[in-house]
Amino acid sequence: MIQLTETKKSIKPESPADKIIGQLKHLITSGQLKPGDRLPAERVLSEKFGVGRSYVREAILKLEFYGLLRTNPQSGTYVSGLSINVIDNIISDIIKFNKDDFNALIEARYHLEITAVKLAAERRTEEDLAEIKSASEDYENKLLNGADGAVEEDMIFHIKIAKASKNSVVESMILILIPDLIKNIVESKICGENRGKRAVAEHRKVLEAIEKQDVSLAEQAMAAHLDEIWQISKAGFATQHIIKQAEL
Amino acid sequence: MIQLTETKKSIKPESPADKIIGQLKHLITSGQLKPGDRLPAERVLSEKFGVGRSYVREAILKLEFYGLLRTNPQSGTYVSGLSINVIDNIISDIIKFNKDDFNALIEARYHLEITAVKLAAERRTEEDLAEIKSASEDYENKLLNGADGAVEEDMIFHIKIAKASKNSVVESMILILIPDLIKNIVESKICGENRGKRAVAEHRKVLEAIEKQDVSLAEQAMAAHLDEIWQISKAGFATQHIIKQAEL
DNA sequence: ACATAAAAATTGGTTAACCAAATATAGTTT
DNA sequence: AAACTATATTTGGTTAACCAATTTTTATGT
Known part of the structure; x- marks a missing residue:
């Protein structure tokens, strides 16, 4: 039987961590966070984004893997020195990176x-x-x-x-x-x-x-x-x- | 072609999550966990490995990205159907994957x-x-x-x-x-x-x-x-x- | 005023606790 | 006995709490 209501093909809802990545991207592209700057503390970010700290950490972890952030234990997380343009391009790609094609x-x-x-x-x-x-x-x-x-x-x-x-x-x-x-x-x-x-x-x-x-x-x-x-x-x-x- | 002598490996202590990945690898290669099997609950694994659940989750997340595990929300995490040989090869590579070379x-x-x-x-x-x-x-x-x-x-x-x-x-x-x-x-x-x-x-x-x-x-x-x-x-x-x- | 040290606050690291969804179990009905 | 239902349990999802290292502030001595 044909169900027209359920046309959703592999539509995957944006994960919480990816949402945070998008927010961080906005912080950077809007100039509130410049290359080399230190990120607000994880607690601050989690409250600002209205989400648990775990997701902030997950997002940071992902961005660290891509070389966009660098974390100093017990000290802080810093934005890479790359230009905003480069960072923006890479983050955009991270969010939509999938091997489904x-x-x-x-x-x-x-x-x-x-x-x-x-x-x-x-x-x-x-x-x-x-x-x-x-x-x-x-x-x-x-x-x-x-x-x-x-x-x-x-x-x-x-x-x-x-x-x-x-x-x-x-x-x-x-x-x-x-x-x-x-x-x-x-x-x-x-x-x-x-x-x-x-x-x-x-x-x-x-x-x-x-x-x-x-x-x-x-x-x-x-x-x-x-x-x-x-x-x-x-x-x-x-x-x-x-x-x-x-x-x- | 000239082969530069391998530089001093930047001494990076194995992260907790990578350690868990190694343990999971052992579980699979030793046959305790077969392709298609369901993993023990995260709490069980965290206790078994003597580490917080966060690290177990981090490890699972990483292995999911590589297509080796698949998590069903509120149900369980399953090993991919790939053969042990393939899984073993890929996991080994994950652990030592770095862009330092x-x-x-x-x-x-x-x-x-x-x-x-x-x-x-x-x-x-x-x-x-x-x-x-x-x-x-x-x-x-x-x-x-x-x-x-x-x-x-x-x-x-x-x-x-x-x-x-x-x-x-x-x-x-x-x-x-x-x-x-x-x-x-x-x-x-x-x-x-x-x-x-x-x-x-x-x-x-x-x-x-x-x-x-x-x-x-x-x-x-x-x-x-x-x-x-x-x-x-x-x-x-x-x-x-x-x-x-x-x-x- | 300056240098130094102690203490308070802040940080990421780590663990434990709580939640809702999914599953298994027990109980009831037919 | 089989099928359905209510309930208890287990699961991953999510948040809060605690810890030790670090940084900042404050206090102290010269």
Whole structure:
């Protein structure tokens, strides 16, 4: 049955902490709080915003992670020295940061993995190689044993490559995307019958390129591997999207 | 490529929340907590780990951001369905995630910006173009007015390009890196006398490429721009590194 | 007047207590 | 025995209270 009243798709109410972040942003953009200034005490802010101190702390914690605030224990929290313009742009992005955009997720993953595999081919140690090879074999075995999914084993393969890139930032970013990636891929029902075997062959090509430390070959092999996933994902997402709409 | 010896790790004592994350990781890797299971109540965990509930909540919040836990209000918190292997890898990375690795930071930024500028050249609207042009002019004016830094105006230029990429994930990742990037660039004293003028010329080339929607030209122009910063940064960091060591 | 020290106030760090929603349990009815 | 309901319990959500380190103020001595 069709319910028109409940058209809310993943509408998530703004969390209390995000609301505080928005308030702090306003304090800064309106000039009441300048770069380098000390924030009012957490208690003051919590009263000013009419909310518990926990949420103020949560907001501060988040902004600290993004490098916009710096807290000195038992002393105070300070706004970074960045210009108002920069701070404003970053805060705006923090509030609306989500990994729900399917296409953006796949696309970003594509480019990050290309970067990672090139670095990995250049820098991999023998240990890295062994780990990647092991992950590849696990994936093959899982498929041979009849499992039609093995998305996770696939991801382990990619994780090992990311680690071999010797770039902690690139690695972390890939790691951040992986859970949502898996979720979307599984939902898209990407893994078909033939897909597994082709993926195995693709993995082997990537592995060989890394072994030979052939950067451009590694890039090419990974691009081919991800391209296929990308295409299938798009198709799968399209149908999935239609299904979801029908469910309303 | 030159491998700089790892600098003294800024001795950061493991935060209480990170300690909890480590404990939770152990619970999962040891099999006491399986994928899909419900976590013990926050009160139970806080007592079990001998710490306040706040820290348990902070840890859960962090793991939720990374997609490893999912909390149902007033009901319970559940471990994601991801395999233990994947969870283990991601948690390990969360704990040691920091943006302190200078080379990794610059390198990751380089690749992200190349990706962003290619997408921006392809997808930019007229509004995007105007914003980027405006940021570029602001940068030029700041330099003309005698300021020798203008690192922040430079970054605004890059932020606008990231927004024009129409990929929220890529944009967010660039935004996350920017504060640390600025900090390192300023410390490296990159901005010399001639640097400013060259940067202006480089910006213009990037802008032109985006205007013409010439993807490969945009990539080339951005690569040239970032390459120079990269080289100078390395040198600046090397000396800075020596200075810091001397300060001990 | 200035320097120094003691005490009071303020800060973020941490824990405990309270609340409403969700769930499990006991009781009642059929 | 099964199904429904009222009640008690457990849960995460939220706030208030306490703590120790720090900063500011005040008092004191020279």
